[in-house]
Amino acid sequence: MRTLVLIGHPNPDSYCHALAHHYAQAARQGGAEVHILDLARLNFDPSLHRGYRSIQPLEPDLQRAQELLTWCQHLLVVTPTWWSSMPAVLKGFIDRIFLPGFAFKYRPGHLIPEKLLRGRTARLIVTTDSPPLLLRTVMGDSTVRAIAQGVLGFSGFKVKSTRFGILRTSTPRQREAWLAQTVRLAQRDHAHSRARPPAFTPS
Numbered sequence: 001m002r003t004l005v006l007i008g009h010p011n012p013d014s015y016c017h018a019l020a021h022h023y024a025q026a027a028r029q030g031g032a033e034v035h036i037l038d039l040a041r042l043n044f045d046p047s048l049h050r051g052y053r054s055i056q057p058l059e060p061d062l063q064r065a066q067e068l069l070t071w072c073q074h075l076l077v078v079t080p081t082w083w084s085s086m087p088a089v090l091k092g093f094i095d096r097i098f099l100p101g102f103a104f105k106y107r108p109g110h111l112i113p114e115k116l117l118r119g120r121t122a123r124l125i126v127t128t129d130s131p132p133l134l135l136r137t138v139m140g141d142s143t144v145r146a147i148a149q150g151v152l153g154f155s156g157f158k159v160k161s162t163r164f165g166i167l168r169t170s171t172p173r174q175r176e177a178w179l180a181q182t183v184r185l186a187q188r189d190h191a192h193s194r195a196r197p198p199a200f201t202p203s
Contacts, residue, residue: 001032001190004072008079008090012040015167015175019125020078022179026186035068039089046092052100066097074189075122075157077147080167081135084142094151103155118156123189124148125182128165135163160189 005024009016017038024034042061049056058066069075079086100106104113126143128135135141148159162185164178 001027001074002072003027003032003034003074003076003190004068005034005036005076006078007036007038007040008077008087008093010040010087010089012038014080016078016080016125016127018175018179019127019164019182020076022182023076023078023123023125023186026183027190030187030190032074032190035072037065037068039093042093044093044096046089046096048092048095056096058096062093062097065093066102069097069117073120075120075152076125076186076189077122077152078125079127079143079147081126081128081130081143084139085146086143094147098151098155103151113154115154115156120157121189122148122152122157122159123185124152124159124161125185126161126163127167128163129168130165132163132165135165 003024005020005027007017007020011017017040020036020038024036027034042065044059044062079090085091097103100113102116104116106113124144124147126147128143130139135143144161144163148161152159162181164181170178
């Protein structure tokens with residue numbers, strides 16, 4: 001399987017990075033070809049300055065990111081929940097590359113756009129400093145809904161979501177347990193995925 005790991009935390013020393021690398025290692029051990037996109041290390045302008053009114057040229061890192069999204073059969077996104085949403089760098093990344101004509105396409109006479117990234121699966125891992133139950137019931141699971149439904153599902157991915165928390169008060173033992181769970185998720189995702197392989201191969 002061709003797997004892309006997208007890390008949405010701007011701090012390269014974050015726990016999200018540890019989760020992502022544990023997932024990537026387990027996927028590789030299962031025979032997957034894995035690429036990692038670490039937003040903490042990419043160089044791009046996160047602002048879509050004129051919306052969809054004009055074409056904003058993609059920086060080389062974003063061109064590569066689009067190639068990898070087209071290439072992958074399975075996508076992992078790891079992000080913290082900040083203010084019931086995602087970090088600005090991840091939101092900016094989404095704004096810049098999940099564009100009409102790439103992720104979706106408007107069709108005359110249809111209310112729902114065509115999903116141009118269909119045939120792929122995804123796993124979303126969200127860390128939170130709030131209790132996951134509170135996140136899902138009181139806060140409306142806003143980060144998961146925005147990414148899993150509003151972006152990935154809208155573009156055609158079939159998404160499964162996992163939440164880890166309370167991160168702020170977690171013990172080293174609990175964090176190790178979440179890392180071990182992430183390894184098991186990677187093994188499960190790569191054992192049971194039935195994604196249709198796209199024909200594209202990145203340069």
